[in-house]
Amino acid sequence: MLRGKKLFSNSIVAAAMFIIFAAVPFFAHASASRNPMMNGGIIGPPANQRPPSLQFVGIEQHLDAEVPANLVFTDETGKSIMLGDYFGHGRPVILNLGYYECPMLCSELLQGLVGSMKPLTFNLGKDFEVVTVSFDPRETTEMAAAKKRDILKRYGRANSEQGWHFLTGSAGEINALTKAVGYQYQFDPKTAQYAHAAAIVMLTPDRHISGYFYGVEFSPKDLRLGLVQASQNRIGNIGDQVLLYCYHYDPRTGRYGAVISNILKLGGGLTLLILGAFMFVMFRIDHREGRLTSHRHDDLRRVK
Secondary structure, three states: OHHHHHHHHHHHHHHHHHHHHHHHHHHHHHHOOOOOOOOOEEEOOOHHHOOHHHOOOEEEEOOOOEOOOOOEEEOOOOOEEEHHHHOOOOOOEEEEEEOOOOOOHHHHHHHHHHHHHOOOOOOEOOOEEEEEEEOOOOOOHHHHHHHHHHHHHHHOOOOOOOOEEEEEOOHHHHHHHHHHHOEEEEEEOOOOEEEEOOEEEEEOOOOEEEEEEEOOOOOHHHHHHHHHHHOOOOOOOHHHHHHHHHEEEEOOOOEEEEOHHHHHHHHHHHHHHHHHHHHHHHHHHHHHHHHHHHHHHHHHHHHO
């Protein structure tokens, strides 16, 4: 019986130590300062601080703003289509703005997007859509079709042609779309090229802006989390939900960053779960030891 009492005492001490460690994340959470999330803003220096050729180039974030559904564009097959036709099917949409004869940046962005999409298990056209729109009203359906063939060849997945759309449109429709998402660009007559930002816009199935991703290469993890969040949890799995709990979109960087307080809370919860399992095992062992000791005493009394 002494051995059982000693084992029980040890289990209580160990449990107390676990409680102390489990409490640490919650105390840390209480004392941690929380950085406010930015709801919008212009990415880039103010217009009066930019060179003349870049005065109107940048991205003014319109998070949660609604993109117009009634804008009419022409797809790569020459068919007139309303922008809203790509929404309402429960799938998030990646909006990519550029122009098809861009000598460098637009092609690099499209290739970077392809490289980020390849590792994803989501299926283009089934789980999400990509809409590429030229902001140059002079570009043609033939240019859009040629760019689509090139990009889909690089992507290399079967049955993707129905999920990636390449559009052209009139100046009025283009201006309405770029204004809605805060995308600013400028034509340079000296070079006969457009100066513009490099970014993609994540849209929800009901046409609201959920995030902006900057640059010409995108982290597959960020892209996946962005799609899961934009889908309003219609795609993804439980692992994605855990990651979204621990990682939040930061509009200042266009990336997902760790939320320390949530990680600490999750760690504390897991610690308490382990603690509960540990104490259950300890009490079961202690109970079994007590029963064995009692049986030994009964056997000794019978022998006497």
